[in-house]
Amino acid sequence: MMTWKKSIDCCTWNGVTCSQYTGDVIALSLLTFPVPCYKVPSTLFTLPHLQSLSLAFNYLYDSQLPHEIGMLSNSLSHLNISDCGLTGQIPSEISLLPKLVSLDLSWNFDLKLQPHVFYNLLHNSTSLDELLLDYVNISSILPTYLDISSSMKALHLRYTTLQGKLPDNIFNLPYLEQLDLRNNINITGQLPKIYTNINIPLKWLDLSYTNLSGQIPDSIAYLKSLTYLDLLSINLSGQISDSIDHLNRYVNPNFQAFELASCKIKVFPESLRAMRKLQILDLSGNEIDGHSREIRGIELSYLDLSRNIITRPFPPSIWNMDNLQYLNMSNNRFSGVIKPGDMNFSPSVIDMGNNSFSGTISHAFILNGNQFEGKVPNCFSKCLELEVLDLGNNRLTGAFPDHLGRLPNLKVLVFRSNKFHGPIERSSSMIAHPFPSLRVLDLSQNEFGGHLPGKYFQNFDAMKNVIKDGKNGYLNLYYYNIFYYIVIVVKGQQLSFEKISKDYTIVDLSGNKFEGEIPNERCTLNSLIVLNLSNNHLNGQIPQTIGNLSEIESLDLSRNQLSGKIPQSLADITSLEVLNLSQNLLVGRIPGGTQLSTFGTSFEGNPGLCGFPLPKECKHASAPQLEVDGEDESVFTWKVVMLGYGCGTLVGLLLGYFMLSTGKPKWLNAIVDKIEQMIQRRQNKRR
Numbered sequence: 217m218m219t220w221k222k223s224i225d226c227c228t229w230n231g232v233t234c235s236q237y238t239g240d241v242i243a244l245s246l247l248t249f250p251v252p253c254y255k256v257p258s259t260l261f262t263l264p265h266l267q268s269l270s271l272a273f274n275y276l277y278d279s280q281l282p283h284e285i286g287m288l289s290n291s292l293s294h295l296n297i298s299d300c301g302l303t304g305q306i307p308s309e310i311s312l313l314p315k316l317v318s319l320d321l322s323w324n325f326d327l328k329l330q331p332h333v334f335y336n337l338l339h340n341s342t343s344l345d346e347l348l349l350d351y352v353n354i355s356s357i358l359p360t361y362l363d364i365s366s367s368m369k370a371l372h373l374r375y376t377t378l379q380g381k382l383p384d385n386i387f388n389l390p391y392l393e394q395l396d397l398r399n400n401i402n403i404t405g406q407l408p409k410i411y412t413n414i415n416i417p418l419k420w421l422d423l424s425y426t427n428l429s430g431q432i433p434d435s436i437a438y439l440k441s442l443t444y445l446d447l448l449s450i451n452l453s454g455q456i457s458d459s460i461d462h463l464n465r466y467v468n469p470n471f472q473a474f475e476l477a478s479c480k481i482k483v484f485p486e487s488l489r490a491m492r493k494l495q496i497l498d499l500s501g502n503e504i505d506g507h508s509r510e511i512r513g514i515e516l517s518y519l520d521l522s523r524n525i526i527t528r529p530f531p532p533s534i535w536n537m538d539n540l541q542y543l544n545m546s547n548n549r550f551s552g553v554i555k556p557g558d559m560n561f562s563p564s565v566i567d568m569g570n571n572s573f574s575g576t577i578s579h580a581f582i583l584n585g586n587q588f589e590g591k592v593p594n595c596f597s598k599c600l601e602l603e604v605l606d607l608g609n610n611r612l613t614g615a616f617p618d619h620l621g622r623l624p625n626l627k628v629l630v631f632r633s634n635k636f637h638g639p640i641e642r643s644s645s646m647i648a649h650p651f652p653s654l655r656v657l658d659l660s661q662n663e664f665g666g667h668l669p670g671k672y673f674q675n676f677d678a679m680k681n682v683i684k685d686g687k688n689g690y691l692n693l694y695y696y697n698i699f700y701y702i703v704i705v706v707k708g709q710q711l712s713f714e715k716i717s718k719d720y721t722i723v724d725l726s727g728n729k730f731e732g733e734i735p736n737e738r739c740t741l742n743s744l745i746v747l748n749l750s751n752n753h754l755n756g757q758i759p760q761t762i763g764n765l766s767e768i769e770s771l772d773l774s775r776n777q778l779s780g781k782i783p784q785s786l787a788d789i790t791s792l793e794v795l796n797l798s799q800n801l802l803v804g805r806i807p808g809g810t811q812l813s814t815f816g817t818s819f820e821g822n823p824g825l826c827g828f829p830l831p832k833e834c835k836h837a838s839a840p841q842l843e844v845d846g847e848d849e850s851v852f853t854w855k856v857v858m859l860g861y862g863c864g865t866l867v868g869l870l871l872g873y874f875m876l877s878t879g880k881p882k883w884l885n886a887i888v889d890k891i892e893q894m895i896q897r898r899q900n901k902r903r
């Protein structure tokens with residue numbers, strides 16, 4: 217509302233529409249408030265002629281939808297408060313808005329709707345033509361006979377914890393065009409038979425992730441308007457392929473989406489060939505091992521054949537699908553060579569992981585876990601939208617592809633376990649502001665060498681000055697409804713993440729050949745949470761300024777040649793949960809009286825170290841090193857790294873990591889429970 221100044225006519229404010237005739241405010245669309253808003257502003261309900269109110273995608277911090285919504289009963293026709301963090305009960309006044317045409321309260325994870333209000337909305341709101349309640353907790357039992365007003369065209373009830381048998385008349389609703397009951401795992405029963413072939417207007421049917429069983433009735437072919445069918449993960453038994461091919465025979469050539477994942481299908485349904493307008497094809501998680509000839513000649517924008525047992529060479533016709541945005545071929549046994557130039561298009565997501573591809577890569581996104589060889593091609597530098605590049609676990613060689621530094625949106629870069637070599641920074645080829653958005657850098661298990669990449673660190677703007685108030689949101693690793701994962705080692709465990717907090721960053725340079733000192737810089741890394749420099753050739757002392765890492769939770773410097781004594785400042789970091797200094801050349805007394813003594817095995821393999829928790833007692837002779845700490849020139853400290861995270865931040869990590877770690881950071885406690893719920897729901901949803 218910052219743009220709203222009192223002096224000018226309110227009808228000219230952003231998002232405000234006034235009636236041409238009366239000058240009354242009739243529509244308000246507050247797509248993202250410029251400032252966080254803590255509740256639904258009650259003044260909104262005093263606009264007596266308001267017809268349309270949209271607050272979607274604003275975060276309203278746990279506020280409730282007030283009863284005052286009833287004050288708009290004479291005017292309100294469109295209400296959209298989706299994805300706003302609303303909580304509590306939806307007031308019953310919502311079903312007393314006679315002019316309401318469209319109601320969208322979806323994606324508010326803690327919102328509840330009482331069953332009687334739900335039935336009123338379905339039955340008595342005679343103007344309502346779309347009711348979108350995805351993720352609202354309704355918990356009511358579906359009636360055997362679904363009695364909805366004749367105006368209703370779209371009913372979206374994903375993940376609403378509805379229960380009971382699928383109503384017998386879902387194919388008998390004369391006006392309903394969209395029915396979405398996805399992810400209501402307590403809905404049981406079978407797909408009802410259809411006894412009439414009069415025009416059934418149903419275009420969109422999503423019954424995925426419900427507990428339906430039985431077979432697809434042949435009469436499903438009567439759904440002549442159907443263009444979107446999603447029966448993903450339904451426990452259908454019997455001759456599923458037969459039913460599909462029956463549908464195949466009667467197939468509506470206008471089909472746009474065909475999603476039959478996890479349905480035990482063994483062959484590509486032949487009817488695909490007839491679906492010339494198909495956009496979305498999801499046959500993932502089946503038992504298909506055959507040819508994919510049937511998808512030739514279709515212009516898909518979404519193709520998921522993952523988790524099958526396809527052993528064929530990769531179908532080249534896919535490379536000619538100009539509109540393809542999402543391609544998931546992972547977890548099959550596709551073989552063959554992908555040649556540079558094969559892929560003439562740039563999908564937002566490609567996942568070809570866990571196959572048996574060989575050859576060089578041309579253009580890709582997530583290609584983790586193949587056997588790609590060769591260099592990272594330059595064509596990536598054209599992917600200006602690229603946010604995540606995971607080429608981990610391949611056999612890529614060559615120097616660090618520093619042209620990636622030009623990608624303005626690249627946030628996650630994973631090169632783990634390849635055969636890259638050489639220095640990361642070559643002053644000759646440094647671009648001015650490399651990697652401005654990078655937050656997660658995993659170059660572990662390669663053969664990179666030279667000094668730690670201080671210049672890069674200096675430029676990682678997205679890792680600096682992060683205000684960790686939990687409000688920065690997440691980089692979601694999903695596209696459409698599909699989630700993919702980034703696998704990273706955190707606190708010694710390999711974890712997979714589907715969502716990355718924008719607050720956190722991680723740098724894992726372990727298992728390389730980096731050499732030289734960890735230089736000193738008098739900056740603060742006060743937000744760093746995870747840093748892994750283990751298994752390199754770093755030498756010199758652990759700098760006194762390490763104490764500036766006041767929030768670090770996981771620090772692994774093991775298996776280097778670090779010398780000198782452990783600085784007291786390290787011992788003073790209270791946030792440390794994992795510390796590993798083993799296999800170095802450290803000497804002297806382990807600072808006592810602090811939590812360092814709880815890191816039992818973190819000091820092993822440093823013959824010169826003594827004192828608790830090591831069994832070796834300290835002799836007085838080992839005291840002299842004490843004087844070495846200080847700020848004089850000879851002390852090696854954190855220059856590179858500090859420079860890098862530049863007075864700002866190398867911050868910790870990902871949501872999953874917080875969920876799995878026992879000690880949640882204090883500032884996160886307030887929101888973590890809610891996020892856990894969300895994740896749980898999403899995980900269930902994925903299931």
Ligand SMILES: *[C@@H]1O[C@H](CO)[C@@H](O)[C@H](O)[C@H]1NC(C)=O
Pocket residue numbers: 660661705706707708709726727748749750751770771772794796
């Ligand atoms: C650091 O990296 C090494 C090698 O990649 C790994 O084994 C170790 O578990 C990591 N340390 C932590 C604390 O995550």
Ligand SMILES: *[C@@H]1O[C@H](CO)[C@@H](O)[C@H](O)[C@H]1NC(C)=O
Pocket residue numbers: 708750774775796797798799817818
């Ligand atoms: C510390 O690192 C060493 C070598 O990398 C490893 O063997 C050991 O298990 C690690 N110890 C702890 C406590 O993580």
Ligand SMILES: CC(=O)N[C@H]1CO[C@H](CO)[C@@H](O)[C@@H]1O
Pocket residue numbers: 738739740760761762763764785
């Ligand atoms: C900003 C900050 O905390 N800087 C500290 C970094 O560490 C050195 C040495 O311990 C301190 O002198 C600085 O004050």
